[in-house]
Amino acid sequence: MDLWFETALLPTGWAERVTLRIESGRITEVSANTDPTPGAERHRVAIPGMGNVHSHGFQRGMAGLSERRGRPDDDFWSWREIMYRFLDRLTPDDIAAITAQAYVEMLETGYTRVGEFHYLHNDVDGARYADPAETAGAIVAAAEQTGIGLTLLPVFYAHSDFGGKDPKPGQRRFISDVDGFAKLVEASRARLPADAVLGVAPHSLRAVTPEELAAVTALTSGPLHIHAAEQVKEVEACQQWSGARPVEWLLHNADIGTRWTLIHATHLNDTETDRLARSGAVAGLCPVTEANLGDGIFPAERYLAAGGRIATGTDSNIQIDAAYELRSIEYSQRLSLRRRAILSPEGASVGETLFGAALAGAGQALGVATGIAPGAPADIVSLNMNHPSFAGASADTILDRWIFAGRAGAIDCVWRAGRLQVVRGKHRAGEVIANHYHKILERLLG
Structure with missing residues (x-):
């Protein structure tokens, strides 16, 4: 699986037009200044999980x-x-x-x-x-x-x-x-x-x-x-x-x-x-x-x-x-x-x-490797650059915008070991888990 990002935070700093190759839940290749490969998912900004x-x-x-x-x-x-x-x-x-x-x-x-x-x-x-x-x-x-x-x-x-x-x-x-x-x-x-x-x-x-x-x-x-x-x-x-x-x-x-x-x-x-x-x-x-x-x-x-x-x-x-x-x-x-x-x-x-x-x-x-780098788990967060907190942001202000000005909706997608778990800010099983949680708390606290 390939992911392509307009901008990504790598161990060496921010890079443009980054392709990530992911196999068996790990990043196997990171290439900057690339065009998207056929079939690659395209996103705006990636930071490590x-x-x-x-x-x-x-x-x-x-x-x-x-x-x-x-x-x-x-x-x-x-x-x-x-x-x-x-x-x-x-x-x-x-x-x-x-x-x-x-x-x-x-x-x-x-x-x-x-x-x-x-x-x-x-x-x-x-x-x-x-x-x-x-x-x-x-x-x-x-x-x-x-x-x-x-x-x-x-x-x-x-x-x-x-x-x-x-x-x-x-x-x-x-x-x-x-x-x-x-x-x-x-x-x-x-x-x-x-x-x-x-x-x-x-x-x-x-x-x-x-x-x-x-x-x-x-x-x-x-x-x-x-x-x-x-x-x-x-x-x-x-x-x-x-x-x-x-x-x-x-x-x-x-x-x-x-x-x-x-x-x-x-x-x-x-x-x-x-x-x-x-x-x-x-x-x-x-x-x-x-x-x-x-x-x-x-x-x-x-x-x-x-x-x-x-x-x-x-x-x-x-x-x-x-x-x-x-x-x-x-x-x-x-x-x-x-x-x-x-x-x-x-x-x-x-x-x-x-x-x-x-x-x-x-x-x-x-006890794990971190970062967007070969050999690390494919634990990746994409930011929702359409969120008002990122209006006019450049690479050198993205993390300050997220940490100090962000709020709900600032995160778009989250991949964990290469699997997409969060889409448009919501966990794939979030509704089912929340419904069960409500029932448990109503019983415990009712």
Whole structure:
């Protein structure tokens, strides 16, 4: 199959009149300054599909349910209690239906692969399913139904707080021991489609002991993801337990490097910021969720200046939009520092800088090649250049227009592994999936 674009963003920059040859879901040839081959599909502007490095798919079903003030100090911890009550109702089929809706929205907004940080392993009473990968199978089903690429990250969760404290009743659907988790990982591996990637995710230093952290990260040669320093309370509790801050402790004790993605990493001091940047790990930023939960603002200016690697995630899936996540990273810095155009070199496009950094970081974090280049998956997004946001756009303003001025309808088509999943802004199975999602939510919340 050949695709032809008037303009395409390649690893070397914008190119004109680009032909892409696609075989078995991968790009085999990229040729610029070409005429369309016979039978080639013709489109206007192509950019690479983006990776979403952090999703809890089932939480899409509770979006908007926690926006009522319940106490004077509402924060992440009170939100978490609402989340525990919601997940207590979910069957594997419910998880699949809700996650599929989230994945449709990801594809429609430019995400073509997702890192599913999957911790809802057990039945409602806390007992393991007969098949340890029962709910992992629900995630795989959602990915296959929607066509999104999947990096599955089974989560190890054993404790309620630092120092190996016993889990709380609300956490019973998450809990594993090391042996049981090893079986879950292997059962999950057997469920994966051919181009999926398997990693593991120790949930956080609150939920694992140092010994468990070492044991579970040895279970795979794939990506390693962990929540770290999302909340001030978490940082203070870690200092009381260990004498060190969470990211400080990880940098000293966990051999943090290119396989690792630290999710959030919101509360860093300058030393942690610089050391994390030098480590080669990715900071998985979820600024829309972080704003919704009142987490705080990541020190992106210092971190990127020190050579740090970033990627974006949609986390709680309160609102799913790749451009919105990138925009929110920059806007959080502007609000904090009271300046503009912060996260790009002088004279460079902020949108292009952020997009390139997040694209590369997501590929590293999710264990896949990215970009419109030979050998990479044919994960491609075409922009709707008839959209008002692109009126008068030239190549050097396209990404700024999309990220900072775009809205619904700015994306035209999305190909995932060479398969057309989104046409004229709508997922091919979006209506069917949305109808099922409505029925599930009406039953769960009615």
